[in-house]
Amino acid sequence: MSFDHLTCPRCGAEVKRYRNPVPTVDIIIETAGGIVLIERKNEPRGWALPGGFVDYGETLEAAAMREALEETSLHVTNLRLLGCYSDPARDPRQHTISTVYVAEASGVPAAADDAANLAVFPLNDLPSELCFDHRRILDDYLRFRERSSA
Known part of the structure; x- marks a missing residue:
């Protein structure tokens, strides 16, 4: 069996396997003191924006709110789209497409x-090394803030 085909369990025919990028979300959570970053527990380790995979049947916005709460214990509001990031090399584990939101939060971060x-x-005073393409995302965010305040 080749990796680009699956075998039909019913008739035994080979069927083309389609590989698609996996949808993810990342959230830039604004607070009075700056932005919230997490230090990842799993590989790749390091500082990163809160975020994760979108569940089947879940909207991007719901995924962003869920991931923010799961990783930071914060309830986010006022989601604003910053952009989408799709470089196939952005995540060393697999090809992902991240929709990035900017949000405000309430609660105590943990x-x-x-x-x-x-x-x-x-x-x-952001960390110099960030996971994935989060440095690029934060550079885009800083430019976005400069344009918004001008």
Whole structure:
């Protein structure tokens, strides 16, 4: 059996296997002191925006709110779309497409679920090394903020 085909369990015919990118969300959570980043518990380890995979039957917005709550214990509101990021190499585990939101939050931030740690970073003192393409995303966010305030 080849990797680009599946075998039909009913008739035994080979059927083409389609590989599609996996949808994910990331959330830039704005607070008075900066933005919330998590330190990932799982590979790839390091600092990252809160986020994760979209469940089947779930909207992107619902996934963003769920992931934010699961990883940071924060309820996010006022979701605003920053952009979509689709570089096939953005996640070393598989090809993902991330829809990135900017949001406000209420509650007390606390690391949970896939987050080993959590911190609020001032925008002028972000970690130099971030997981995935989150440095690019945050650079886009900073440019977006500059345009919005001009």
